[in-house]
Amino acid sequence: MNNPLKIIVRVSAIVFALLCFAGYMFSLHVHNEYVKEHPKTKSLEDLKVWAQREIVQDYCKRYSYVKTINNETSHQRELSRVDNSRYLYVPQLVRNVVEDNDLPDSYADELFHYVNKEIDKCQ
Helix, strand or coil: CHHHHHHHHHHHHHHHHHHHHHHHHHHHHHHHHHHHHCCCCCCHHHHHHHHHHHHHHHHHHHHHHHHCCCCHHHHHHHHHHHHHHHHHHHHHHHHHHHHHCCCCHHHHHHHHHHHHHHHHHHC
């Protein structure tokens, strides 16, 4: 009678340990994604490098994909999604990064204009 109880306790302890480990790994993943999207810096040049890497390259990649679509309806729909992300997502992301770093609003304006100019080059 004692033996099955030991097995149940041991299996429960192992399952609990695995769940704790999985939760820890997931929290590390979420933290790494947050750090990737929200760099900590006080330098405008570092923010421009980050924006080039994270925002502009992503937009250019999606825009080049849209140009390869042959179906006119799908092409317009995807182009609309890409443009909406440019005008809705990009300004908010820039604003969030500037606010997270406690930088002046002028940094947000300058970074946003830089990103817009770089995105225009993709088109």
